[in-house]
Amino acid sequence: MGKGGQALTSCHSSLVIxxxxxxxxxxxxxxxxxxxxxxxxxxxxxxxxxxxxLKQVVSGLEEIPEEIAHAYRDDKKVIDGRGLQLxxxxxxxxxxxxxxxxxxxxxxxxxxxxESRIKLLDSxxxxxxxxxxxRVFVTARSHIQAEVxxxxxxxxxxxxxxxxxxxxxxxxGSRLDQxxxxxxxxxxxxxxxxxxxxxxxxxx
Numbered sequence: 452m453g454k455g456g457q458a459l460t461s462c463h464s465s466l467v468i469x470x471x472x473x474x475x476x477x478x479x480x481x482x483x484x485x486x487x488x489x490x491x492x493x494x495x496x497x498x499x500x501x502x503x504x505l506k507q508v509v510s511g512l513e514e515i516p517e518e519i520a521h522a523y524r525d526d527k528k529v530i531d532g533r534g535l536q537l538x539x540x541x542x543x544x545x546x547x548x549x550x551x552x553x554x555x556x557x558x559x560x561x562x563x564x565x566e567s568r569i570k571l572l573d574s575x576x577x578x579x580x581x582x583x584x585x586r587v588f589v590t591a592r593s594h595i596q597a598e599v600x601x602x603x604x605x606x607x608x609x610x611x612x613x614x615x616x617x618x619x620x621x622x623x624g625s626r627l628d629q630x631x632x633x634x635x636x637x638x639x640x641x642x643x644x645x646x647x648x649x650x651x652x653x654x655x
Contacts, residue, residue: 464558464590471554471588475511481547483507484556487563495563497570498537504555505540508547516550519543541574548582560591560599568595572602579603619649 471482483504487495509515522539535543547553555575560568579585589599593611600607623645630636 464556464588467588468556468558471556475554480552480554481508481511482554482556484558487557487559487561489562492562492564492567495567497567497574498535498540500563500567500571501537501540501544501574502535505544505547508544508553512547512550516543516546518546537570537574541577544578545581548578548585552584552586553582554586554588556588558590560589561595568598569602572599576603579606616649620645623648 468482468484474480475482484507485500485503509519522535522543555578557571563571575587579587587603590612591599596609600609627636627641627644
């Protein structure tokens with residue numbers, strides 16, 4: 452799938468995440484999300500990704516569990532700040548996720564390096580096993596579907612999202628309306644874009 456298709460998938464993901472965040476307001480539940488970026492693969496290790504999710508979950512707690520606060524204090528004492536280890540982060544997420552329903556959202560998981568993706572999915576499986584109130588929402592291209600199912604013990608429901616022509620036109624129209632250089636496009640070019648691109652991506 453090309454960049455246009457990925458953008459449409461991210462659009463669907465944002466809608467789900469926005470809805471979950473709206474549901475979480477005023478309720479005892481947590482929502483954490485991570486957006487994968489192919490251009491930033493080197494910076495997206497399994498520990499850094501789960502660490503980012505942990506910070507989001509912890510920031511929504513009224514009181515930070517002592518074991519988590521203690522771990523962060525100890526980490527600051529380490530020379531050069533080695534950072535929390537993956538096993539430590541998983542244990543902390545298990546602790547926080549067991550206290551209230553937690554939704555973990557991962558967008559464009561297929562853009563994660565395979566090695567990091569495997570560690571991430573195995574870590575999520577550990578969290579799911581100890582925290583039955585946790586749910587994981589993933590968007591990705593279909594070629595990693597089997598991997599996700601296997602790593603998460605096949606506790607996966609799959610929904611295939613196929614962009615419809617009207618959806619593509621609506622998405623393109625909204626992006627064109629946000630163009631910061633509107634003078635660079637006349638009505639003829641806009642019409643051509645809205646005609647040709649949906650035809651090219653209709654089979655994604």
